[in-house]
Amino acid sequence: MSKEALDEIVSAIERMRPACEVLSDRIWDLAELKFEEKGSSGLLAKALEEEGFAVRRGVADIETAFIAEAGAGKPIIAFLGEFDALAGMSQVAGIAEQRAVTTGATGHGCGHNLLGVGSLMAAVALANYLNDKGISGTVRYYGCPGEEGGSGKTFMVRAGAFDDVDAALTWHPAPFNGVRSTNNLAVLEYYYRFKGVAAHASNAAHLGRSALDAVELMNVGVNFLREHMPQDCRVHYAITDAGGRAANVVQAQAEVLYLIRAPDMPQALNLAARVEKVARGAAMMTETDVEIVFDTASTNLLPNITLETTMHENMMALGPVAFDETDIAFARRIQKTFTDEAIASSIRLYQIGRDVFSAAKIDGALPLHLGLRHFEGHSHFRAGSTDVGDVSWVTPTAQCWAPAWAIGTNPHTWQVVAQGKAPAAHKAMAHAAKALALTGLSLVKSPELMKAAKAEWMEKTGGKPYICPIPTDVMPGAVSS
Structure with a gap:
């Protein structure tokens, strides 16, 4: 110059x-x-x-x-x-x-x-x-x-x-x-939304199916998963909906947001598939339903x-x-x-x-x-x-x-x-x-x-641009907790 x-x-x-x-x-x-x-x-x-x-x-x-x-x-x-x-x-x-x-x-x-x-x-x-x-x-x-x-x-x-x-x-x-x-790491963000059945937490707890239990079990399962994922990967979560503030109600809904990071996008997608299995396992254990909502992503x-x-x-x-x-x-x-x-x-x-x-x-x-x-x-x-x-x-x-x-x-x-x-x-x-x-x-x-x-x-x-695999129906800012 x-x-x-x-x-x-x-x-x-x-x-x-x-x-x-x-x-x-x-x-x-x-x-x-x-x-x-x-x-x-x-x-x-x-x-x-x-x-x-x-x-x-x-x-x-x-x-x-x-x-x-x-x-x-x-x-x-x-x-x-x-x-x-x-x-x-x-x-x-x-x-x-x-x-x-x-x-x-x-x-x-x-x-x-x-x-x-x-x-x-x-x-x-x-x-x-x-x-x-x-x-x-x-x-x-x-x-x-x-x-x-x-x-x-x-x-x-x-x-x-x-x-x-x-x-x-x-x-x-x-x-x-x-x-x-x-x-930098590639990252994927998903909301895991669990739906259960509300009930009185004391006299009818057997009728309830706790979405918050599902969230907590998912978090525990992912914490065990950390030992078995590549060391450069990262997984973070935040409970974005605990289902309410009343302790004597079985929570009928709950939501957790996960950020899944890996050195490249294919690894991130593979790790996300394993996290999904944990989420579905938590839903099975609690007899709740889980909806997995893609939020956004960035490539490494x-x-x-x-x-x-x-x-x-x-x-x-x-x-x-x-x-x-x-x-x-x-x-x-x-x-x-x-x-x-x-x-x-x-x-x-x-x-x-x-x-x-x-x-x-x-x-x-x-x-x-x-x-x-x-x-x-x-x-x-x-x-x-x-x-x-x-x-x-x-x-x-x-x-x-x-x-x-x-x-x-x-x-x-x-x-x-x-x-x-x-x-x-x-x-x-x-x-x-x-x-x-x-x-x-x-x-x-x-x-x-x-x-x-x-x-x-x-x-x-290799001369081929890589486009992050965001689903075509996902628009920015469309997902909110």
């Missing part, structure tokens, strides 16, 4: 920063749940229209999904944006203690207010650069709803929204700066080392995030809410100590990542799941991470929400936008790079 091009992209994003920080904060305020992000989706789509993008709403029959496009011709570079929040994560911003704005309300516990806006900044900067220089290329921003438990991208992929994309780029807030290639992530290497090189050219003493002081206050084990785990997990740049400690501690992690050139196991995986199976895909959070911060915690409007988070957002835009420009300017990224994708997939 030439210094001139780098400077132009960086300057363009810096000019956008004030307005985009306001936009990110407005989305933080809205904190809308999966597939309900009408306000957040609308704000992002409007901002892109004002920048000259043509916006198509309602993609894949999802009201809050959209595609914004600028430019013309090949290649087609996609930037992925998310903007959904989490239930029960309400938290006052800018303080280092747990305090809800409204008890039980929603909150941006995964930083998607930053993610969506950062990707928007990258798309706008790259589109304007190509237009100004008269360079062929199409830039798309994908407004992707429902990443948290909704798998919005999975449905968008099923609808063919990414079929003509040459490469997809994204990022995520984190406690570290850099590229970390990961193999397919890393593209070619793209990730280029992204890392662009992050090296950018240098570290320019945090100041105020940023460090707030991060230190947040970090005091963590155990030493959590901080050490964060440093170890993300290998923050292996830095390209010098990352001097501040007063003997490392509250924010002040450097850039070393890129190993190979993938790591990561037990989480993301619908970015579904995009990666239809087009070469890469993502980076930017240090929006104090070291030790875990996603889906009140500490993430508390840091969501902080100046440090805004700086990380802009930094990620620069890395994404520069990587997009690298792909546009280098047909050889694009060819190499596609060749790697072809080798790993």
Whole structure:
């Protein structure tokens, strides 16, 4: 990447920063749940229209999904944006203690207010650069709803929204700066709904058939199953309907939600079939009926080392995030809410100590990542799941991470929400936008790079896109407990 091009992209994003920080904060305020992000989706789509993008709403029959496009011709570079929040994560911003704005309300516990806006900044900067220089290329921003438990991208992929994309780029807030290639797990979600017979729990219990007993027996059975499944698999559950609050009634209905994870989708499907047998066995033991309702799914992530290497090189050219003493002081206050084990785990997990740049400690501690992690050139196991995986199976895909959070911060915690409007988070957002835009420009300017990224994708997939096996009659957000 030439210094001139780098400077132009960086300057363009810096000019956008004030307005985009306001936009990110407005989305933080809205904190809308999966597939309900009408306000957040609308704000992002409007901002892109004002920048000259043509916006198509309602993609894949999802009201809050959209595609914004600028430019013309090949290649087609996609930037992925998310903007959904989490239930029960309400938290006052800018303080280092747990305090809800409204008890039980929603909150941006995964930083998607930053993610969506950062990707928007990258798309706008790259589109304007190509237009100004008269360079062929199409830039798309994908407004992707429902990443948290909704798998919005999975449905968008099923609808063919990414079929003509040459490469997809994204990022995520984190406690570290850099590229970390990961193999995420495939995941399937099912509701197991048991129906029994109500009865008085004391004088007519023999007439009852307890759906709650069935749920509990299923959970016990699956717990025994854990010993006999591959060690990289994961199974989690939550009882979403215990059948009522009266203890003297045999519960006639009960429901449990299961997330079934495995290194790839075929393994996940095999494990789901075994869980189904446990559920049906529980129903047989209790003389109840069970309905198994598919909710959603996401395919495991397919890393593209070619793209990730280029992204890392662009992050090296950018240098570290320019945090100041105020940023460090707030991060230190947040970090005091963590155990030493959590901080050490964060440093170890993300290998923050292996830095390209010098990352001097501040007063003997490392509250924010002040450097850039070393890129190993190979993938790591990561037990989480993301619908970015579904995009990666239809087009070469890469993502980076930017240090929006104090070291030790875990996603889906009140500490993430508390840091969501902080100046440090805004700086990380802009930094990620620069890395994404520069990587997009690298792909546009280098047909050889694009060819190499596609060749790697072809080798790993056999040239056949993999579409997650969601039943054709399942629509996003259709299942509720």
